[in-house]
Every structure is written in C-alpha cells, then in structure tokens.
Amino acid sequence: MENQCLPKKVPGFCSFRYGLAIFLHFCNIVIMAQRVCLNLTMVAMVNSTEPPHLPNGSTLETLDDLKGTVSTGQHGIWVKWAPPLERGRLTSMTLSGFSMGPFIVLLVSGFICDLLGWPMVxxxxxxxxxxxxxxxxxxxxxxxxxxxxxxxxxxxYITSSQQVDLPRQSLPIKAMLKSLPLWAIIVNSFAFIWCNSFLVTYTPTFISTVLHVNIRENGLLSSLSYLFAYICGIVAGQLSDFFLSRKIFSVVTVRKLFTTLGIFCPVIFIMCLLYLSFDFYSTIIFLIFANSTLSFSFGGCLINALDIAPRYYGLIKAVSSLFGMTGGLISSTMAGLILNQDPENAWHIIFFLMAGINVACLTFYLLFAKGEIQDWAKETENTRL
Incomplete structure (x- = not known):
C-alpha cells in the first residue's frame, strides 16, 4: 500500500530524480540518433531515389532491436525512483528523448553528409x-x-511514497498468461512499435520517393515530425499526472484516453495523407501529425504496467518490448518487400495494413485495460503492515 504521510516539503524540478530523468532523456536522444542516422545516410550511401531493398530494411530493424534492449532496461528504474503521482511526467520526460533523437539527427545529418561525408555522422x-x-x-x-x-x-519522499519492500515469491506465470489487462498492454506495445518502427525507418524514403527532395531537405522535413512528437510526449506526461493528481479522471480512464490518442490519431492522419493531401505542404503536415501523435501513448499503455503490476513491471516491459520488436521487425521487412514488388501501390498497402493493426489493437485495449493492481501482482505472504 502507498503511504499517504509524505513529507510536507519535497524537492521539485530541481531534484535528483528529475536530474535522472533528464540524463536518461539525453541517453535516449543519443540511442535514437545512432539508430536513425542510418535511415537517412542510407539515402546518401545508395545515392538513389529508389526504395531500399529488403536487406537494408532488415539490417535497420536488427539494429533497432539491439537498441531496444536499452529502453527495456530503463523502465524498471522508475519502479523505485518515481512516486506514483509523478510517474507520467518522469517516464514521458525520459521516453521523449526517443523523439528528440530523430529530430536532432535528421536535422543535422544532411549537413554533415554534405560537408564531411556520411561516415562522420x-x-x-x-x-x-x-x-x-x-x-x-x-x-x-x-x-x-x-x-x-x-x-x-x-x-x-521517494521511499515513503512507494510500496514497501516486496518479499520474493514465485512468478504467477499461469495467472499472467490468463490476464487480459496484461495482454492489452502487450498487444498495444506491438501496435505502437510496429507503427513507430515503420515511420522512423521509412519516413525519409517516403519523402525522397514521393516528394523528390535532396538529402539536406529530406533531413529537415523528416526532423519536423519528431519535434512535434517530442512536444506531444511531454504534454501527455504532464496532463496524465495532472488529471490523476486533481482526481479529474481515474487511472484506467487516463490510460485509455492517451492510448486512444496515441494509437488512433496516427490512423486518422495517415488516411488524410492518402486521400486529402493535394500538394507538398498538405503532405508534410499530415505526415508530421501521423508521426507526432503516436507519442501520446507515453501517458497511456506504455506505463500502464506500472499501474497493474509494479512488482513485475520490468518483466512485463521486457515481454511487451519483445513482442513489440517482433512487430517492428515484421513491419520493416514487409514494407521492404511491398516497396520492391509493387512500387505504385506500395504506400497505400503499407498504410492500410498499419491502420488495421492499430485499430484492432486499440479496440482490444479499450475492452480489457485496467488501472488497479491485479490480484496476481499483490503480496501473498510475509505482508508487512
């Protein structure tokens, strides 16, 4: 149980826990910079406006999976470091680095490639x-x-707001496998990473093949999506904690709200991109919003495991990330195959497939997501009062 007798004066933004979140923020910026720089420099390496062949997409996603293990390890940190009413802002501050990284690297990589050569990136x-x-x-x-x-x-302040030290107990594997709220999180992680991996990997290719711009302009245009994604991620974390601290919405309502914004809004803008974009500027605007609104999930399903099973938070994030990275690998591979085999209709096929997966996974989440600790995640013995 959470101790309600917290210190009256607690350190605010100028505190170590916020410093840790900012440090992780910069770590994630560099992680994503190292990951995304290959997506743009690939255009310079092949020196062609043709879609990349399958080996390129597979190589990119293999690197994505290796970097993904780092983000999985970070989630366990906030079990001990984040007070319950600060979970949204601290995790979103950390995770938003994954959006700022592509913004920075796409902004500067084109210039570096032109001035110093692509290896310097x-x-x-x-x-x-x-x-x-x-x-x-x-x-x-x-x-x-x-x-x-x-x-x-x-x-x-941190220790008094956390649960008491939990005794070790056997892992309730059977109960976890039967838990629909847990599967709701895993399924939406699959949709989130499927969508995110495709957009991160193929946005420069889309801009290059559809809009026919040079690598410097490509980097600048691609970077705008991640600047707005960064803003959406920060807003999601702040608003989710605001709604909870003021008791405006329940935990499950907040998680469902931001999951809906994060998973369904990209579908809306992708459809607008296909059918309502008639010129250069409308295409860029819809592409930016399709990329950026995905970050609203930072206040939703991406931290929901901390609500339903804080004891097993690290394990759940590892499992959901594994499923998600599988989705990312499949999305990248399928996109490469579709672009190679049917260049004329490729983007319509890819975007409709992504939209279908997002809607199906979101529906499952809205039906079965929960916001309270599940029975299988509670203490069963040696309870300390």
Missing amino acids: FYIFGIIGCVLSLSWFLLFYDDPKDHPYMSTSEKD
Whole structure:
C-alpha cells in the first residue's frame, strides 16, 4: 500500500530524480540518433531515389532491436525512483528523448553528409554515446536510498511514497498468461512499435520517393515530425499526472484516453495523407501529425504496467518490448518487400495494413485495460503492515 504521510516539503524540478530523468532523456536522444542516422545516410550511401531493398530494411530493424534492449532496461528504474503521482511526467520526460533523437539527427545529418561525408555522422554520435555511457556508471544507483548525493528529504519522499519492500515469491506465470489487462498492454506495445518502427525507418524514403527532395531537405522535413512528437510526449506526461493528481479522471480512464490518442490519431492522419493531401505542404503536415501523435501513448499503455503490476513491471516491459520488436521487425521487412514488388501501390498497402493493426489493437485495449493492481501482482505472504 502507498503511504499517504509524505513529507510536507519535497524537492521539485530541481531534484535528483528529475536530474535522472533528464540524463536518461539525453541517453535516449543519443540511442535514437545512432539508430536513425542510418535511415537517412542510407539515402546518401545508395545515392538513389529508389526504395531500399529488403536487406537494408532488415539490417535497420536488427539494429533497432539491439537498441531496444536499452529502453527495456530503463523502465524498471522508475519502479523505485518515481512516486506514483509523478510517474507520467518522469517516464514521458525520459521516453521523449526517443523523439528528440530523430529530430536532432535528421536535422543535422544532411549537413554533415554534405560537408564531411556520411561516415562522420556515425563517428560523432558514437563518441557522444561513449561519454554518456561512462557517466551513467558513475551517477546511477539502483535504489534511491543508497545514493550518496541525494538529499535526505528527497530520499524520504521517494521511499515513503512507494510500496514497501516486496518479499520474493514465485512468478504467477499461469495467472499472467490468463490476464487480459496484461495482454492489452502487450498487444498495444506491438501496435505502437510496429507503427513507430515503420515511420522512423521509412519516413525519409517516403519523402525522397514521393516528394523528390535532396538529402539536406529530406533531413529537415523528416526532423519536423519528431519535434512535434517530442512536444506531444511531454504534454501527455504532464496532463496524465495532472488529471490523476486533481482526481479529474481515474487511472484506467487516463490510460485509455492517451492510448486512444496515441494509437488512433496516427490512423486518422495517415488516411488524410492518402486521400486529402493535394500538394507538398498538405503532405508534410499530415505526415508530421501521423508521426507526432503516436507519442501520446507515453501517458497511456506504455506505463500502464506500472499501474497493474509494479512488482513485475520490468518483466512485463521486457515481454511487451519483445513482442513489440517482433512487430517492428515484421513491419520493416514487409514494407521492404511491398516497396520492391509493387512500387505504385506500395504506400497505400503499407498504410492500410498499419491502420488495421492499430485499430484492432486499440479496440482490444479499450475492452480489457485496467488501472488497479491485479490480484496476481499483490503480496501473498510475509505482508508487512
């Protein structure tokens, strides 16, 4: 149970937990920069406006899966570091780095390719990643109460707002497999990563083949989607915590609201992109909104596991990420095949497939998602009062 007797004065934005979120934010920027730079430099490497062949898409998604293990490991941090009413803003602050990374790399990679050559893109972001990795080993501690640089008041605030230390117990595998709220999270992670992986990987290709712009303009146009995605992610985290702290909506209502915005809004704008875009500017506007609104999921299904099973949060995120990365791999591979075999109708086929998956997964989530701790995730023995 959560202790309601919290310290009256608690550190706010200028605190270590927010500093940790900002540090992870920059780590995620670099992770995505290293991942996305290949998507744009690929255009320079092949020096062609033709769609990339299947091996390129497969290579890209293999790299995506390797980077995905890093984001999975981050989710377990907030079980101990995030007070319940700050989960939305802290996790969204962290996850929004995945949107800012593509914005930065797509903004500057075109210029770097033109001025210094495409290999320098990898050297620059690789060096920054090494510096952040070394800093992480020095600054991070698994448990806030063990950190030597945190104030006592902040330690008391974080630990008093968390659940008590949970005793070990056997993993309720059978109950988890039967849990529809858990499957709702996993299914929507599949849709989110399917959609996100395709948009991250193939937005530069779409702009290059449909709008016929050079690599520098391609980078600038592609980057706008992620700037707006960054803003949507931050807004989602702040609003979700605001609705919960003011008791405007219940937890499950907040999660369903932001999941709907994050999964269904891209479908709307993708359909607008196919049927209502008549010129260069309308195409860019719809493409930007299709990419950016996906980030509303940061306040929805992407942190819902922390509501229903904080004890198993890390495990659930690992499993849902595994399913999601499988979806990302399939989406990238199928997109490559479709672009190679049917260039004229490829984008319509790909976008309709993505829309169908999003709608189906969202429907399942709205039917079965929950916002309270499930019975199989509660203490069953050695309960400490």
